[in-house]
Amino acid sequence: QVTLKESGPALVAPTQTLTLTCVLSGFSLSTDGTRVSWIRQTPGKALEWLARIDWDDDKFYRPSLKTRLSISKDTSKNQVVLTMTNMDPEDTGSYFCARSQGSYDRASGYYINHYYFDHWGQGTLVTVSS
């Protein structure tokens, strides 16, 4: 059974750094084509994709937040970590991790079908306040 579970502090002070962990179960991020993203849901901006890390350690970030975000993986622990620096009250919201699974298309030589999130964690609520 594929599951993802987020954890992290419920309360973060403004200007501090947020560190979130996503523990993966039922699949491995070392499997070809596997990708894990972080997505947040804030009152002001609904669902917002933040970052993605792939099985081959490729990393992608939301351009507007790129300078504040860092994503990494620990394959031995089967987990993904997101850090966000300089937290602001506008960053208050629920943070989710989600899997997208690509499959290799021999004809094109590319991975396909990784365009959506087939499994999500339940999310962790983060409040930014002093």
Add this chain to the structure above:
Amino acid sequence: EIVLTQSPGTLSLSPGERATLSCRASRSISSDYLAWYQQKPGQALRLLIFGTSNRATGIPDRFSGSGSGTDFTLTISGLEPEDFAVYYCQQYGRAPLYTFGQGTKLEIK
């Protein structure tokens, strides 16, 4: 950035009725890149439809997706009590890689 606009914001219907949810993209996207999700309070988001019209594993056939270019639709035929939730469309693109619509709340009339 491709912007997805969902309408209506809220849809009030009764069980048994048909729901039609719209998702409009600010420019044309590949039908491979459009997905729909369901969100209920306190639960993980659930993938319903991928590639515009393909039902995800375990999704009942009362859920269907259609569309192309900039206009996409999620249809729920014969609403069940458990279908009342918030629905989001999502597209895959570049910079940022993924964007979501603002959601449609389907509520019991």
